Amino acid sequence: MNLFTEFRQRVVEICAGLDMVPADTDFSRVSVDPPRDVSHGDISTNAAMVLAKAAAAKPRDLAGPIAEALAALDGVVEADVAGPGFVNARLAPEFWQARLVEVLRSGAAYGQSDAGGGQAVNVEYISANPTGPLHVAHARGAVVGDVLARLLAKAGYAVTSEYYINDAGAQVEALARSAHLRYRQALGEDIGDIPEGLYPGDYMVPIGQALAEQEGEQWRSADEDLWLERFRAFAVEALMARVREDLAALGVEQEVFASERALVENGAVQRVFENLSARDLIYTGVLEPPKGKAAPEDWEPRPQTLFRATDYGDDVDRPLKKSDGTWTYFANDIAYHLDKYERGFADMVDVLGADHGGYVKRMQAAVAAVTEGEARFDAMLCQMVHLKKGGEPMRMSKRAGNFVTLRDLIDEVGKDVVRFMMLTRKNDSQMEFDLDKALEQSRDNPVFYVQYAHARCRSVLRNAAEDFYANDLAPEALAAADLSVLVDPAELELIRMMASWPRTVEGAAETREPHRVAFYLYDLASLFHALWNKGKDDARLRFIDPEDLQATLARLALVQGVATVVASGLDVMGVAPVEELR
Numbered sequence: 013m014n015l016f017t018e019f020r021q022r023v024v025e026i027c028a029g030l031d032m033v034p035a036d037t038d039f040s041r042v043s044v045d046p047p048r049d050v051s052h053g054d055i056s057t058n059a060a061m062v063l064a065k066a067a068a069a070k071p072r073d074l075a076g077p078i079a080e081a082l083a084a085l086d087g088v089v090e091a092d093v094a095g096p097g098f099v100n101a102r103l104a105p106e107f108w109q110a111r112l113v114e115v116l117r118s119g120a121a122y123g124q125s126d127a128g129g130g131q132a133v134n135v136e137y138i139s140a141n142p143t144g145p146l147h148v149a150h151a152r153g154a155v156v157g158d159v160l161a162r163l164l165a166k167a168g169y170a171v172t173s174e175y176y177i178n179d180a181g182a183q184v185e186a187l188a189r190s191a192h193l194r195y196r197q198a199l200g201e202d203i204g205d206i207p208e209g210l211y212p213g214d215y216m217v218p219i220g221q222a223l224a225e226q227e228g229e230q231w232r233s234a235d236e237d238l239w240l241e242r243f244r245a246f247a248v249e250a251l252m253a254r255v256r257e258d259l260a261a262l263g264v265e266q267e268v269f270a271s272e273r274a275l276v277e278n279g280a281v282q283r284v285f286e287n288l289s290a291r292d293l294i295y296t297g298v299l300e301p302p303k304g305k306a307a308p309e310d311w312e313p314r315p316q317t318l319f320r321a322t323d324y325g326d327d328v329d330r331p332l333k334k335s336d337g338t339w340t341y342f343a344n345d346i347a348y349h350l351d352k353y354e355r356g357f358a359d360m361v362d363v364l365g366a367d368h369g370g371y372v373k374r375m376q377a378a379v380a381a382v383t384e385g386e387a388r389f390d391a392m393l394c395q396m397v398h399l400k401k402g403g404e405p406m407r408m409s410k411r412a413g414n415f416v417t418l419r420d421l422i423d424e425v426g427k428d429v430v431r432f433m434m435l436t437r438k439n440d441s442q443m444e445f446d447l448d449k450a451l452e453q454s455r456d457n458p459v460f461y462v463q464y465a466h467a468r469c470r471s472v473l474r475n476a477a478e479d480f481y482a483n484d485l486a487p488e489a490l491a492a493a494d495l496s497v498l499v500d501p502a503e504l505e506l507i508r509m510m511a512s513w514p515r516t517v518e519g520a521a522e523t524r525e526p527h528r529v530a531f532y533l534y535d536l537a538s539l540f541h542a543l544w545n546k547g548k549d550d551a552r553l554r555f556i557d558p559e560d561l562q563a564t565l566a567r568l569a570l571v572q573g574v575a576t577v578v579a580s581g582l583d584v585m586g587v588a589p590v591e592e593l594r
Contacts, residue, residue: 014514020044026081032067053100060097071097109495111511115573116491128169137363139176146418155434157363159526167521173266180273188244194220280347324377350382395442428587432459435530465537466589469575490569
């Protein structure tokens with residue numbers, strides 16, 4: 013359970029029962045949270061301050077009876093009024109011991125929540141142009157998106173993860189021409205230097221070879237319009253197969269792969285255009301030159317087909333057609349997001365690269381327009397990742413052409429390290445990924461530090477098997493142990509941290525901040541390692557005491573609880589907990 017949600021409900025019931033609080037009072041602003049200063053207690057509520065006006069009372073006058081009623085609840089040792097009207101409460105050791113029982117009985121499901129109420133959410137991430145291998149920047153978006161989807165599912169949302177294949181437009185025509193060049197090379201031609209505007213990476217070589225084997229000589233000298241579509245489809249399919257392989261190596265398996273080209277060909281973009289036109293949201297106009305900088309030399313004022321994006325909060329209206337009459341990428345993207353909405357997703361999250369910052373407002377405006385305000389659109393921007401190895405920037409991949417591929421990174425450090433490290437910074441903060449530090453065994457390496465905590469837990473439980481039967485050490489059996497011995501402040505603090513996992517899940521899901529899971533796990537690991545070290549100096553706190561088997565069982569329950577919560581958090585991150593470190 014989320015104990016803060018439970019206590020919030022109790023506080024609301026207390027307030028609703030006070031004579032000075034009117035029956036029609038709005039309790040939505042009442043919150044119960046951990047105090048900022050742990051010396052103030054275990055929980056704190058703002059109820060008196062947010063309800064004072066409705067009660068026609070001073071906050072501290074209202075806080076008094078709230079604190080009195082709160083102190084009378086089971087599990088509450090004391091409650092008092094602080095500052096302008098906060099009510100702080102301290103919970104009994106028995107309350108925290110019961111939370112450990114809850115962890116042990118819930119097992120892997122601990123932290124699971126119904127806060128999302130089964131609401132459908134579409135999380136779209138990566139969505140790289142199918143013109144080359146995935147690179148390091150894609151790795152960050154892949155991890156952020158995948159962990160967000162896992163986190164939302166843990167919090168009770170019905171999540172669909174999706175990849176949007178940008179297989180329409182000039183970039184895939186350039187891909188087709190690149191494939192044809194490599195096809196001619198495979199047939200024995202000397203193609204010389206790769207022309208400007210084509211894709212030079214060696215990853216195009218096997219595509220050309222496969223085309224030569226399949227198609228023979230027939231397209232070597234043929235007109236482009238005869239082979240362009242065939243080569244485009246073949247190259248896109250080949251590269252998307254590689255994308256799927258690379259994502260699988262990272263532990264990412266998306267449920268839906270949506271095609272931009274299919275949307276255009278089935279008339280979805282045209283239908284959006286007609287819908288917006290019928291609502292007078294399309295007009296022909298002339299855009300001003302870009303603000304804040306000199307207009308490009310090739311810019312000229314010309315009539316364009318524009319969407320009234322400013323009606324929905326955007327800075328400028330946006331073109332839907334190019335000068336040649338074809339759709340802009342923005343027009344295609346509007347159709348795509350309407351398609352999501354029509355598939356049942358009124359809640360959409362796009363995980364994008366930092367270079368898409370200017371895209372967010374226009375897409376929010378478009379989604380508001382085509383769904384008539386019924387859908388929610390969020391964008392998470394992922395900043396750049398700077399790789400270092402041996403103190404130097406990591407060298408580019410020859411096969412890729414001009415960047416480090418996702419597969420290169422996985423081969424260097426392994427998928428679990430990649431996944432964890434990508435969440436050690438908030439997605440909108442730039443990060444430095446030092447490959448040497450990511451593999452070192454020290455507290456400065458969060459991957460190691462968290463995994464070490466789990467490995468230590470498993471080691472303690474393996475050692476305990478020398479003195480106990482296996483059935484005695486099962487989580488269900490440990491949940492029945494006498495936990496009253498767990499009263500040391502360090503032990504109770506560790507249980508408090510475990511008990512905050514459900515709140516972390518719900519909060520991180522609501523705010524869409526998957527990095528909070530990594531931060532939480534590091535803090536939990538820190539408390540566990542601190543207790544381990546404390547036991548070296550104080551024999552009473554050692555996990556295994558051959559002279560006191562009952563106390564040992566209680567502390568083994570604590571260790572098993574830590575292992576359970578660490579494993580639960582790592583599962584959300586898509587990382588496998590290790591049994592031992594070597």
